[in-house]
Amino acid sequence: MRPWTLLDLDKALRAGWAADTCSPSDISHVPWQPENPAWGHCDITALIVHDVFGGDLMLGDVHQDGRPQGFHWWNRLPNGVELDLTREQFRNGQVITGARVIERPPGPLPRRWEEYLLLRGRVEERLGPLPEPS
Structure with missing residues (x-):
């Protein structure tokens, strides 16, 4: 197995x-x-990304034209670098505010577990086994 690069992980997720x-x-x-x-x-x-690199999970509030639109997640790596592989989804002037660290839910996620497993499986098909969730 060859070492992965961040670009490999990004391509596999995409x-x-x-x-x-x-x-x-x-x-x-x-x-x-x-x-x-x-x-x-x-x-x-x-x-x-947290499974692979650890660090902190970040959560912010999404607003558009001053109105709440939901939440956005990204990562802060153990070295302090913030990494957001999905920020590009905001193409209509959305603004993200209120960045905060959140705890990873223990065990199976209370929501989106099936989607997480499906995406994780697709990434593993391209890269090989990922580290177990921490």
């Missing part, structure tokens, strides 16, 4: 994003489309 892994709350507002593949994938993407 190859795995699809309508069946998009957040139902996001897809109910705007349908998932291949032209914006990151749409609705921030939470499970951040969890998979």
Whole structure:
């Protein structure tokens, strides 16, 4: 097995994003489309990045035109670098505020567990086994 690069992980995640892994709350507002593949994938993407690198899970509030639109997840790596592999999904002037560290839910996720497992499986098909969730 060859070592992975961050680019390898990014490509594997992008190859795995699809309508069946998009957040139902996001897809109910705007349908998932291949032209914006990151749409609705921030939470499970951040969890998979956390599986690989550890660090902190970050959560912020999404606003558009001053109105709340939901939440956005990303990562802060152990060295302090913030990594957001899905930020590009915001193409309509959305603003993310209130960044905060959140605890990873223990065990199976209370929501989006099936989508997480599906995306994680797709990433493993491309890269090989991932570290177990911490």
